[in-house]
Every structure is written in C-alpha cells, then in structure tokens.
Amino acid sequence: MKLSATRAAGAMCLAVFLASCGSGSEHDDADATATAASGITMPSDWKATDACSILDKAVVADALKVELTETQLNLVNEPDALNAGSSECSYLDGTGSAAATLLTRWSPTKDNSAGAITAARQAAASALKAMSDEPLEDIPDLGKAAFFVPGINQLQVFIDDSRMVIITPGRVPDGATGKDVAIALARKVGA
8 A cells, every 4th residue: 555545544544533532631640630530440351541552563574475574653642521532553574664553442331332334434425535435344243333444445343332543553464455364353352
C-alpha cells in the first residue's frame, strides 16, 4: 500500500474509531489521576490503553510475513466514568513504515450497543464512499459484530459489549488478502 493510501486509511480509521468512541480527552497525568480516583479498572489481560500489549509484534510479523523492528504506542486515552480507554499500536518495519496498526477500545459503560455499532458502520460507509465504490462487508462469526472496509484492508470488530478493535494491515503477504490477514489477527486478540 502506498504511503498516501496508508495515511488515508489511518485518517479514516481514526475518524471511525472516534465516532464509535464518543468524546474523550488526550492522555495526561490529570486523566490518569481521575481514572484512579473514579475506580475505573480495565481488565488486566486486555488493557486497551496499551494496544501493543494486546497483539504481540511477533504474531503480527508472522501474519504479514515481514520483519518488524518495533512497535509504537500512540493516541492513548485513559478511561473515566463516562469515556472509553483506547490506544493505537503501529507495527513498524525496518524502514520505519507502519506495516499494520491496531486500535483498541474498552468501555466501562459497556456501550457497544446495536445503535453504536450501526453508527460506526454508517460512519465507515460514508467515509468509504469518498474513496471507493465498493461496499462494506459484514463479517459473520467474529465478535458481537464485525465489518471489513475494502481497498484499505481495515477490519472493525466489536468483540463484546465493552471491547472493540480496528485492525489495518498495511501490507499482506503474496497470495493473501487484507481481509484474511485482518480476520486472523482479530482472532488473536480475542474476537
């Protein structure tokens, strides 16, 4: 995928991700203090504010059949009583380019309702119309609900009432499709 296409996918991913998240604030010490004071605790085995801990670099490298040199954690948002915790992990190759990204979200209010899923799907479909005539593809038997955005190889999965991910493989190995790679990675994160 070209760098400009990767940036477009990232921008679309972020827009859809934030649309499904509701409002939130950037991570800082005040947010961490408020989270601790509110008693909000993410599951220790699925910490959405550390997406890189949810999907290991070696697993991504194996799925993409590419050597990854590092991960980079971005867009950290600590949860509070009303807002979800989230983050993005970029899996970087030897050139410093993102070979894949994983956005993770966990909501203390279990807000992955049918309405929220529909709104996220509509936001993705609307953004996709600006880039392609291809429709979104619903993916059955993956989490509570899942859909794939063709052309940018982006998979959004609502795992359960509290957790969701967006997986965007920027590269896929020969003979594979972005959809297949994204679904395989989604299964690795518990979808």
